[in-house]
Amino acid sequence: MSERTEVRFSKAKAFYDTFERKGSGDKVTHYCPGCGHGTIQKLIADCIDELEIQDKTVFLSPVGCSVFSYYYYDTGNIQCSHGRAPAVATGVRRTLPEAVIISYQGDGDLAGIGMTEIVHAANRGENITVIFVNNAIYGMTGGQMAPTTPMGQKTPTSPFGREVLRDGRPMGMAELIASLSAPVYVERCSVATAKDVLKARKVILKSLQNQVDKLGFSFIEILSPCPTNWGMDPVESRVWMQEQLAVLFPLGVYKDVTTHLVAVDPGKFHSPMDDDKLRELLRGASEVPVQRSSPLPHTQLIKVAGFGGQGVLSAGELLATCGMSEGIQVSWLPSYGPEMRGGSANVSVILSEDDIGSPLVDHPNVFIAMNGPSLDAFEDAVAPGGLILVNSAIVTRKVSRTDVRVVYIPATELARQEGLLSAANVVMVTAYLYITKAFSIETLRRCIPLVLRKKAYLNQNLALVEKVLDHCVRTAGSAGSDESDGSAGSENG
Amino acid sequence: MGKRLMKGNEAAVHGALMGGCTHFFGYPITPASEIAQAAAFYFTSAGRVFMQAESEVSVINMLYGAASAGARVMTASSGPGIALMGEGLSYLAGARLPSVVIDMQRAGPGLGNIWPEQSDYNMVIKGGGHGNYSNLVLAPSSAQEMFDFTRKAFTLADQYRMTVFILSDAYIGQMMEPVEISGPVLHGTRKDWAVYGDAASRPNLISSIYMNPPLQRKHNELLQDLYRQLEREQVDYQDIQTEDADLVFIAYGISARICLSTVHALREKGVKVGLMRPKTLFPFPKERIRELAEQGKTLAVVELSSGMMADDVELHVRGRTTVLRYLTMGGETPTVQELIANVERDLMVRSGGLSNV
Numbered sequence: 001m002s003e004r005t006e007v008r009f010s011k012a013k014a015f016y017d018t019f020e021r022k023g024s025g026d027k028v029t030h031y032c033p034g035c036g037h038g039t040i041q042k043l044i045a046d047c048i049d050e051l052e053i054q055d056k057t058v059f060l061s062p063v064g065c066s067v068f069s070y071y072y073y074d075t076g077n078i079q080c081s082h083g084r085a086p087a088v089a090t091g092v093r094r095t096l097p098e099a100v101i102i103s104y105q106g107d108g109d110l111a112g113i114g115m116t117e118i119v120h121a122a123n124r125g126e127n128i129t130v131i132f133v134n135n136a137i138y139g140m141t142g143g144q145m146a147p148t149t150p151m152g153q154k155t156p157t158s159p160f161g162r163e164v165l166r167d168g169r170p171m172g173m174a175e176l177i178a179s180l181s182a183p184v185y186v187e188r189c190s191v192a193t194a195k196d197v198l199k200a201r202k203v204i205l206k207s208l209q210n211q212v213d214k215l216g217f218s219f220i221e222i223l224s225p226c227p228t229n230w231g232m233d234p235v236e237s238r239v240w241m242q243e244q245l246a247v248l249f250p251l252g253v254y255k256d257v258t259t260h261l262v263a264v265d266p267g268k269f270h271s272p273m274d275d276d277k278l279r280e281l282l283r284g285a286s287e288v289p290v291q292r293s294s295p296l297p298h299t300q301l302i303k304v305a306g307f308g309g310q311g312v313l314s315a316g317e318l319l320a321t322c323g324m325s326e327g328i329q330v331s332w333l334p335s336y337g338p339e340m341r342g343g344s345a346n347v348s349v350i351l352s353e354d355d356i357g358s359p360l361v362d363h364p365n366v367f368i369a370m371n372g373p374s375l376d377a378f379e380d381a382v383a384p385g386g387l388i389l390v391n392s393a394i395v396t397r398k399v400s401r402t403d404v405r406v407v408y409i410p411a412t413e414l415a416r417q418e419g420l421l422s423a424a425n426v427v428m429v430t431a432y433l434y435i436t437k438a439f440s441i442e443t444l445r446r447c448i449p450l451v452l453r454k455k456a457y458l459n460q461n462l463a464l465v466e467k468v469l470d471h472c473v474r475t476a477g478s479a480g481s482d483e484s485d486g487s488a489g490s491e492n493g
Numbered sequence: 494m495g496k497r498l499m500k501g502n503e504a505a506v507h508g509a510l511m512g513g514c515t516h517f518f519g520y521p522i523t524p525a526s527e528i529a530q531a532a533a534f535y536f537t538s539a540g541r542v543f544m545q546a547e548s549e550v551s552v553i554n555m556l557y558g559a560a561s562a563g564a565r566v567m568t569a570s571s572g573p574g575i576a577l578m579g580e581g582l583s584y585l586a587g588a589r590l591p592s593v594v595i596d597m598q599r600a601g602p603g604l605g606n607i608w609p610e611q612s613d614y615n616m617v618i619k620g621g622g623h624g625n626y627s628n629l630v631l632a633p634s635s636a637q638e639m640f641d642f643t644r645k646a647f648t649l650a651d652q653y654r655m656t657v658f659i660l661s662d663a664y665i666g667q668m669m670e671p672v673e674i675s676g677p678v679l680h681g682t683r684k685d686w687a688v689y690g691d692a693a694s695r696p697n698l699i700s701s702i703y704m705n706p707p708l709q710r711k712h713n714e715l716l717q718d719l720y721r722q723l724e725r726e727q728v729d730y731q732d733i734q735t736e737d738a739d740l741v742f743i744a745y746g747i748s749a750r751i752c753l754s755t756v757h758a759l760r761e762k763g764v765k766v767g768l769m770r771p772k773t774l775f776p777f778p779k780e781r782i783r784e785l786a787e788q789g790k791t792l793a794v795v796e797l798s799s800g801m802m803a804d805d806v807e808l809h810v811r812g813r814t815t816v817l818r819y820l821t822m823g824g825e826t827p828t829v830q831e832l833i834a835n836v837e838r839d840l841m842v843r844s845g846g847l848s849n850v
Contacts, residue, residue: 075695078558090551091556091557091560092562094544094555283674290495317498332669357757357829359750
């Protein structure tokens with residue numbers, strides 16, 4: 001009995017010997033007379049000692065009266081921005097699986113500006129301990145109204161009293177956190193009386209033990225006096241706590257599922273791959289082997305456009321991959337964002353022997369029109385002398401330009417005949433290569449497997465290439481020759 | 494080693510993994526979401542940490558926590574998200590925590606749109622949050638540089654204990670180009686200032702508070718010394734055909750790519766133009782700009798903003814030469830033809846018209 005008393009009144013090891021906040025050698029804190037922080041922080045220090053976790057402890061100081069906690073705790077210390085300690089704690093948790101992390105926050109910090117962070121950290125079940133000190137006002141800034149301020153209470157920012165229509169009602173954070181499924185232990189206690197203080201110590205100890213046992217998120221709300229800002233003496237303030245605060249914020253256990261829990265494996269997020277495996281992962285399957293066939297006739301400024309779902313972007317990717325595989329310079333720039341989900345898509349591809357400057361194709365010398373609206377949109381932009389390839393299975397009109405070369409390919413129809421509903425893009429790319437001889441067909445055959453998402457359709461796609469080549473040969477004199485009157489290619493699809 | 498065809502956004506994630514980044518915290522925003530998506534796949538597959546936070550405010554504070562604990566950390570976002578991170582970026586700078594942040598710039602102000610602008614320049618180059626601080630800012634202009642710059646950013650962040658920004662734009666992120674995944678895999682080492690939750694690091698404190706004004710002043714002066722050191726050690730830029738040029742474009746990111754095409758086109762027409770492309774925007778290549786100005790070259794700043802970088806260029810030109818501003822806003826980009834017309838008009842005015850003024 002006497003031994004316990006002795007321990008209780010000695011300085012906790014988890015505290016520094018002297019507190020340098022107010023000057024060298026000082027042994028008093030910066031807290032006001034009668035403040036609850038000193039009591040609560042001593043309880044925490046005692047518990048750190050008892051659990052022998054001083055080296056492992058990372059103490060997060062918030063913005064508020066307890067901002068200078070790092071002057072007292074001889075532990076790892078991190079000072080956080082206002083309200084964000086639970087996010088900081090999350091960052092630490094995901095880095096140090098074995099650390100004991102204490103997020104110590106006031107009511108303005110946690111229930112006001114930091115509401116988002118605390119709710120989400122709780123909801124993720126971060127294995128941390130949150131000590132929420134509720135003194136019903138903003139202490140450090142001068143006692144202003146907090147989310148926890150009782151109705152009618154006068155503060156510098158509610159000089160006529162907290163009023164429901166203007167300010168809403170005080171928030172019960174223990175109740176709110178306990179309503180989530182992930183937290184394992186939520187309790188509200190107080191430091192109003194000696195009995196309360198002893199109880200609070202047990203609660204804090206349990207919350208830290210939970211963390212050591214890797215059980216999950218513990219949230220301890222502690223009602224705490226602020227005589228200075230309440231305009232009371234320390235004794236009055238404790239009476240007010242019992243008569244008012246504890247009625248508004250009832251003490252007790254709000255949630256405790258720790259008895260039927262097992263530890264969470266902290267190693268789950270911490271098993272980095274070795275360097276060789278990482279390289280293998282990043283190399284992936286799509287590294288493109290270079291094999292040069294013939295030089296590119298001239299820089300190809302290609303625009304492919306059509307409906308979303310026609311494989312417009314993939315057509316561009318296939319062209320760019322062919323270019324890479326030939327060892328030339330390539331770039332690929334899509335339309336993106338809401339456009340992609342709205343129905344129309346286009347992509348700019350540049351194939352060049354020289355370094356590519358702008359990846360934007362304003363005036364394509366090759367335009368592949370997969371549908372009517374695309375032809376309408378880009379026909380005029382095509383450079384004079386350029387090539388327009390039209391998916392004549394879908395586009396019902398003819399190209400009006402007379403200063404460009406036009407080839408009609410019933411791409412969607414050819415693909416359908418091969419049993420492929422969305423391979424019109426492969427048809428158009430094949431026809432483009434047949435017509436321009438930009439690359440060999442062998443290059444195309446080599447690159448299709450690199451780009452194709454559904455590998456099961458590889459053989460059908462390769463067969464489709466042959467079918468398109470046949471089609472081009474059969475309609476030769478049209479597809480294969482210079483035609484500028486719009487009659488080339490197959491007959492209207 | 495072979496190359497892969499990939500987007501700048503994906504290349505950045507490859508660079509991060511090769512650069513030793515162990516923690517990615519993200520929040521979706523177009524046009525940076527693809528970075529978070531690629532990180533979700535690759536970081537998780539590689540046994541590293543990817544986490545989607547509840548907001549950009551939380552993201553930057555998770556970075557703060559993980560960096561405090563010694564990890565190599567990163568996030569990626571775009572204008573509105575970066576703005577939300579402002580306070581946290583200031584805390585990172587004040588507490589001298591290394592981190593890497595990618596900004597794929599989109600058009601603003603407000604919700605704006607998702608096409609490229611370079612209007613986060615002031616926010617990122619001048620800090621982004623409160624107080625006297627700067628970030629080291631790298632400006633890639635290709636998918637390969639998205640990889641290279643992100644890979645080296647973590648080493649720079651650790652070396653200088655500061656935030657390294659990759660200031661890019663929607664097009665550089667969306668564009669696919671061949672990327673070579675090169676170099677050894679880098680790793681961070683134990684930091685003597687970090688909090689590891691062990692006996693050796695127990696005395697360590699991560700904080701940005703100096704309640705004593707003389708100490709806060711000293712801290713600020715130390716930061717300013719650091720930024721001057723960066724100017725001595727890290728300025729990087731690329732000169733393209735500037736030597737005999739009468740007019741030199743100054744541009745970064747997608748603007749630099751469009752300028753490169755314009756240089757080629759104008760050279761074919763016999764017009765002597767070049768390009769000076771800053772690869773670091775902070776530290777800014779101010780010496781190089783001063784040299785170009787002193788050589789009497791006309792400078793033409795091409796950027797997708799109201800002239801934010803042009804203001805910095807003029808600051809270092811100090812009236813020594815003409816600084817033209819070819820500015821585009823709203824998510825549009827200038828065409829090569831437009832830039833050619835601008836140059837032809839302005840060079841003609843300068844050679845023929847100015848003497849009569």
